[in-house]
Amino acid sequence: MESENKNISSDSWSERMLKVVQWCNSYDLPGSPKAVCKAFVIDGKQVGILLPDVIEQLKKYPDVFHMVTNSNNQVEKICLASQLKTYEERTEKVNKVLEEFRDQNLFPVALKGWRHENYFVRTSFQEQPLMEMERAATSLFGTIQYGVHINGYCVDPDKGMCMWLARRSQTKQTYPGMLDNVAAGGLPAAGVKIKDCMLNECLEEACIPESIAKKAIPAGTISYCFVNERGISPEVEFVYDLQLPLEFQPQVGDGEVSNFYFYTIQEVKEKLVSGDFKPNSALVTLNFIIRKGLIHPDSEPYYQSFMEGMHRIMKF
Amino acid sequence: MESENKNISSDSWSERMLKVVQWCNSYDLPGSPKAVCKAFVIDGKQVGILLPDVIEQLKKYPDVFHMVTNSNNQVEKICLASQLKTYEERTEKVNKVLEEFRDQNLFPVALKGWRHENYFVRTSFQEQPLMEMERAATSLFGTIQYGVHINGYCVDPDKGMCMWLARRSQTKQTYPGMLDNVAAGGLPAAGVKIKDCMLNECLEEACIPESIAKKAIPAGTISYCFVNERGISPEVEFVYDLQLPLEFQPQVGDGEVSNFYFYTIQEVKEKLVSGDFKPNSALVTLNFIIRKGLIHPDSEPYYQSFMEGMHRIMKF
Structure with missing residues (x-):
């Protein structure tokens, strides 16, 4: 994930996206406290x-x-x-x-x-x-935390692929007021199945009923490890893709979210590098955009760096 | 990618699939010559x-x-x-x-x-x-080799998701007679774009015309590193998904392939662990099956191990 190629402008989308990916992997980068x-x-x-x-x-x-x-x-x-x-x-x-x-x-x-x-x-x-x-x-x-993130998307007849994003409530302890996936949550130690956790988060955070949420498709995981003022966070997120009906609008549920926005992929890409997006949720969204073929390896110089930065091997 | 869980039967699909994933990552596993x-x-x-x-x-x-x-x-x-x-x-x-x-x-x-x-x-x-x-x-x-692999699939109205697989020709220098993706090839050092390489391989190996192949969607990469009698192979494969029309049949082209087969996902899953599948192409196919939601994290104990085994970080 080094950023050495002098042909890529430092304020380009690629460089700014790489910085978000690197943020999520700060434990493995130079300057981390790993050695101690x-x-x-x-x-x-x-x-x-x-x-x-x-x-x-x-x-x-x-x-x-x-x-x-x-x-x-x-x-x-x-x-x-x-x-x-x-x-x-x-x-x-x-x-x-x-x-x-x-x-x-x-x-x-x-x-x-x-x-x-x-x-x-x-x-x-x-x-x-x-x-x-x-x-x-x-x-x-520094124990591994597992969670579930849901990409809520629509294929709009005019705008093409669009996504629903959440704005985190200002009262959240972590990343208040930042953009996030339509729903997400940690996997509690209570024997909850991953799918049930997904269904719960969809219902509680975004008022997506089970009749819709059960159509979400598991699409792999992302994994990374960052260090911040809280400590060390090796995390694995189970990713689901949920195609929402065009007429459906997520609604604020349990108060974890203040607002929902409907964005085109171009708008989502701009938000990802705006500094306004919870970094690990940005990684989930980047993974979705890559899997859906909306970033091309011939035109994205950091394509492989992005792939590596969303798939840390969780070995100690 | 350890296989320690005593609850998983050693001849189960999961264990046999894990062995294929481990084969592709043999450089990073115990017993490899890495230390020397x-x-x-x-x-x-x-x-x-x-x-x-x-x-x-x-x-x-x-x-x-x-x-x-x-x-x-x-x-x-x-x-x-x-x-x-x-x-x-x-x-x-x-x-x-x-x-x-x-x-x-x-x-x-x-x-x-x-x-x-x-x-x-x-x-x-x-x-x-x-x-x-x-x-x-x-x-x-042990230099990194880059290639392109194409998942050719159909959504059959009766059988659901199906895939076209190739049988490698008996005269191939590597993995003769084994099952493979519908088309694949290495990225030559001639400034060929990844997409053009994909189009060429589709045409030459499987007679898929550009009018169809150009609809293939880039869906990320897989990466791994194995050791065998040839040496050390760190490889990155750019993966494309190509939905083929139901009536279309790939045809033997340049002689790299002896036959094409149309399999349901259940049949593909069985082939993946049969020992009859080129291992890195099996990893590409497993990646496709996971991205398409056809393996569920609640029922596949090695779900995260599979993810990690198809996304090696290509750092030396």
Whole structure:
């Protein structure tokens, strides 16, 4: 994803789009804290990535977190204490530590968003979860977050391919007021099927009834890993494409969204690079536009860079 | 892409499909020669990967290949001699060495397929090529090969989504007699546009006229890196989807194909894991099936592993 080609103008759409793609992959780019991060390990398997300031706090809980050091007494990895053998014990002990962090006002940017909603902790999607963790804390542990994003589109007889985009409510804890996919949400640790999560988000966020939403087509995933003030976020989003009837209009539902807009693909492309779009949702939308053949590899110099930037391999 | 989940039967479709995906990514899996490979560098930029037995032969041409060694006199990387400053000089000198290899019957598995057809050598698709190299030799240097694959499909009123597959001719140097996409080919170093390459392959291999083939839609890329008896093959394939008219039948053209078959998606899925399918073309087809929503993430445990295995990040 380097941007070395001197023939591409720095303010071109391609360069600006590449910057959004790079934002989503900041953990893997030069200047990231990757080199000073350590593995978070449960039962011999890496499930997350820890920043030094998080490690310092975890050291205060030696009955929960075991620091594995090298011969120079430097921490090499952090293992969940081996006496915590069950899913329930791990979940209880770790979340108790996290509640103490929150009550001590540690890591406020991440933990002010405490949601009372747990995410699974696991090495990969097909593996059995090893514990669950408060969603707001997952970026402190760099565990993989899974979600669902829905591309809502229409084929307009005059305008061609068009998309419905949402404007996030100003009261959202993350990315308030920014453009987003028509509906999206995280996969909770409650055994909810991906399709049911998709149906729920469509109904709750955009008032899309199940009779319409059930026609959405799963079209793959996107994956990436970014670092920001909340911590490290390796994320996998299951992507659905939903062709909405021409006469249908999404409606504000649970208050997560303030507005919906109907844009042509040209307008969507401009919004993607405007700085006004939630970056990972921009990546979902870019993936849709590429899959639909609306970007051509002969005319887009970063075509392959875009593909690579939306498909990180989720190995630790 | 690990296969650890004990709940998935080892002879299930999922496990067998995962094995094909892993075959395409063998360079990145345990047991690969990755640890003993060295970088091939031109003008300070890595453009390939060299196996030890290739490095041994390159040492005999010190005016072309410069061995960079560490303090223990071990080779750390191989740089093209800095006095070879132009594209033309590099191309000429390296291909002269390769002709000597061929004439000495070195690396016969790779070089018996000498094609008198050059590929570009470059760090990534958007960069200027630094030289070009005989196609049959690229796997000896582990340079990235770019190609085009076309998914030919129909929506049959009775059978639903169906695909046209090709049976490769028994006289093909690689993967003779195996199933393949309806048309495919490498991108030659002759400034051919990707779309024109697609149109050519459709016409030459499957007698699909331009009037039909021009409706093909670019739908992204797949990327992977495998090691086999020819060497190391990091490959990026530009993927096109072509909906063929129901009454249209591909015809054997230039003799690369012996036969065409019309299969339902269920039949295609069975063929993908039969051992009878060229592996990278199976990956293109799997990518198509996923993008078309014909595999569901709730019922396919390796859904994310499949996604990752078809989108290698082409960094050295």
